[in-house]
Amino acid sequence: MKPVVHVENVSYAYDGGNQEQVEALLDVSLKIWPGEFVAVIGHNGSGKSTLAKHMNALLVPTRGNVYVFEMNTQDESWVWEIRQTVGMVFQNPDNQIVATTVEEDVAFGPENLGVEPGEIRRRVDEALALVDMTGYEKSAPHMLSGGQKQRVAIAGVIAMRPRCIVLDEPTAMLDPVGRTEVLRTVRRLASDEGISIVHITHFMNEAVYADRVIVMEEGRIALSGTPREVFSQPATLRKLDLDVPQVTELAGQLQAAGVALSRCPLTVEEMADDIGTLLGRGPCRSELHSH
C-alpha cells in the first residue's frame, strides 16, 4: 500500500520581518495512509496549519519533500492534480461558500475541472448524500447552520473526488451539535469511503476517535500514536498545556489513588465499562445511550 501523502524531513521557514527567519516546521516526517483518520493537535503557532498547507501544495518545503502519491509538491506542473487529490476545508464556514445555492456551491469545483454536466449532477447528489445534506440542494447557504455550512464545504471537496481531505479546525466556530455533525461526517468518510482524513482540532474529545493522533509543538512532532497511547501521557500533555478528555483525567486520578483500572479509558462508554468490570457487573452497552 502506498501512502496518499508522504511528508519527508520537511522544514519550512519564512521571513518574519526584521530579517528574522521563523522556523515553522523542523524536520517533520509523516505518512498518511489510505482511509486513515489522523487527528493533529497542538497550540496555535505549533505548526499544525503550516503542515496541513504542505499537504496540497499551498506551501512547499524550504527543505525536504512532500509527495502526494508520486507527485512532488515542489514540481509546479502537478499542482492541480495534487489539489484534486488532497482537498482542504478551513475553519470559517462563511469564507468558503461561493455560490447562492447549495448545489451550485458543491458543483463549483467539478465545473472548474471541466467535468461534463451529467457527471457533475451525479457527483453533487452523491457528495450531498455523503454529508447528510440531501434535500438542501436549492437552499441558500447563508441560511444554513454553521455545521451544515461546513458539511456543504466538505461536499464541495468530495465532489472533486479527492483521496484525502485536510480539515483545518473545521469545528472551531461551531456549536456542540455542529461539531458532532462534522465529526460524524469525517469519521464516516474515512471508514466507509476510504478517504484519508487529516483533522486539525483543539478538541480532545474529537481526537479520541482518530486512528492516530499527532501532537505538534514548536514546529516538530512532539508525540504520535493511537489516541490511547497519546492520552495516557497526561504529564507530557500537561507540559504542552494540552488537556485530556474528562473521563481520562478522572481515570488518572482514580488510578493515582489506588484504583485498579486495566487500561486508560477515552470515552464515557469505555469508562463505564471499566467501572462495571471492576464492580463485577461486566461491560454492557446501554440501549438508551448512543453517540
Added chain:
Amino acid sequence: MTSGLFWAGGRAEVSSTVIEVRNLCHTYMRGTPLARQALKHVTLSIAEGELVAIIGRTGSGKSTLVQHFNGLLRPDSGHVFVDGKDIWQKGVALRDIRRKVGLVFQYPEHQLFEESVASDIAFAPRNMGLSDNAVDDAVREAMRIVDLDYDEFAERSPFELSGGQKRRVAIAGVIAMRPKVLILDEPTAGMDPRGREDVLREIQALHDEHGYTVVLVSHSMEDVARFANRLVVMEDGRIAMDGRPRDVFQRRDELVEMGLGVPQITDLMAELARRGHNFPTDVITVDEASEALLPSLLAASGMAGESDSPCGGGGR
C-alpha cells in the same frame, strides 16, 4: 480542562438587580419575508455579583439577548432596565448605559486597530472625554486588571500578540470604561487550549477578585460547569432553563434534545446510573466524580489486588 479549580457557588450575599429585561421581543428583518423572531417574551434579571453563563444553540437568541443589555439592540416590545432605569425611556443617555454595561463581542481581536496596545485600550475612555491623565490612569488600571504588564505591553503592536493576549487587550478596552457589568459573547471561541485557559482564568479573576458582575455566552459545558454560578439555557428565542449549573445539568436528556449537552463527566455519571450503578448523578466536575466514585472503586480494587496506572500515574 485539567484544572482542579472550581467554584462552588460564588458569593452568596443578597444583592440588588443590575440588569432586568421584561417581556422582551425582537425580530430581525421585520416586515420582510425573511423576518425571524429571535426573542420571544424573555424576562430575566441579573443581580450584582453574579457570574451568569448563557448557553444555547447557534440561533437560539443568546447574542441577541445580551446585545439588549446595553442598548445595542432595541426591542420591538418589552423593557430593559439597568440599575432600575428603563434605558429606552426619554432622557436616558445610552452612552451612560454602555459605560455601565461593557460588551465584549465575539472575536473581539478583529476590532483591535490602533498601533499600540495602550492606544487601543485608550480609545473608549478618550471618547468619553477624559483628560489625558485620566485616560492614562484608566489604561494602566485596565491592563493591571487583565494581567498585562504595562511596561512590557503598552507600546507593542496588538497584532504581534498571541491569541489569548489579544483577547485580553480587547477585554481591557472595555474595562477601561470602568463598567459595572461585563458581558462576554463566546470569549473563548476559536482559541487553542492554552488561550482558552488564559482567558477563562482572567474572567474568573474579574469576577472573584475585582467584583465584576459577569455574563458570558458559551458553548463549552465543561467551562460553565467549572465556574458559572448560574446557567441560563436559551432555546428558540425563549429561556428554557435557569438555575444552578448542578441543577440544570441534571436535565441531561432535555439538553441533548435541544442540541446541547452536559459536561462529559456528568454524562459518565448518568451512564453509570443507566447501567444500574448507585452513584450520585449531580456531579459536574472531575474532582467531584473522583470523590463520588473512589470509596467503592477502592474497595473493589482491594479484591482485584493490582495497582497499575495505565493513564500515566495520575490526573494532576
